[in-house]
Amino acid sequence: MRDITRRKFIKSGVLGGIVAAGLVTCGRMSKLRQIPTPPEVEGPFYPTEDQDDKDYDLTQIEGHKAAAAGTQIIIVGRITDLAGNGIDQATIDIWQANTWGRYHHPRDPNPQPLDPNFQGWAIISSDTDGNFRFKTVMPGAYPASETWTRPPHIHFKVSRQGYDTLITQMYFPNEKLNETDYLLSNKKASERPLMIARNIGEEEDKAVYEYNIVLIKI
Ligand SMILES: [Fe+2]
Known part of the structure; x- marks a missing residue:
């Protein structure tokens, strides 16, 4: 040689x-050892009025003929403890802006239209192995101030007896606005990737994003 x-x-x-x-x-x-999912502020737009339909399909309100406007997407993930064990029966409370960046909330000042066919809010559960799944539309970006536009994101509140309740926000990959978002850029470099979902493919022409969540035992 x-x-x-x-x-x-x-x-x-x-x-x-x-x-x-x-x-x-x-x-x-x-x-x-998994790394706990970083928390984030709840923000001002948690729903104030109860609604009948809070199921896993946010694109379709029960009894409505039309689906929500916007690009339909699927979010999947697994809720685990620090050792990577799936956590069953976790309550996953999700809320987000519609395709135009407007929340169904009386104090949202965004002049963009409401979407009467967008559910906007869901409360679902993880299965016996900690898995969850929901269908929604890609949330629009929206102005938080004159100099700050929030990137598309979904709010999560995850709770389960015996674990710290986690309130956080899930972001999407390859979004330019992620780089200038005051909340996301305030996170440590090691935390940011844990808050951004991964695009793992497509199902029936819908992009599928994976977002795994790690809770801390009390
Ligand atoms: Fe938000």
Whole structure:
């Protein structure tokens, strides 16, 4: 073997070993310890009026012929504890702006239209293995002040007896406004990726986003 080739070989072998060891360690760590999902402020637009339909399909209000305006998307995820065990029967309370960035809330000052066919709010549960799923529309960005536009996001409140209740906001990948959002950019660099969902493909022409949530035991 020529020297240069041997050097390359040795180098890649050593590096390969390091990478493999890292993967093993990471794999073991991910089983043992998850990072808690960072909390975020509740914001001013939690629904004030109860509504009959709060099911997993926010694109369709029961009894309405038309679906919500906007791009339909699917959000899936798993709720776990710090050890990666699924948490069943967690209550997942979700609310968001419609496709035009307007909340169904009496104090939302955004002049964009309300969507009478958008449910806007859901309360669902995780299954026996901690999984959850809902269908909604991509929320619009909206002005929070003259100099600040909030990127598309979904508000979450996740609760389960025996765990700290988590209030947070889920963001979408590849959104330019994520970079200038005061809330998201105030998070540590290590926390931000935990608050941004991953696009994991498509189902029936709808983009599917994965957003996993880690709760802390009391
Ligand atoms: Fe919001």
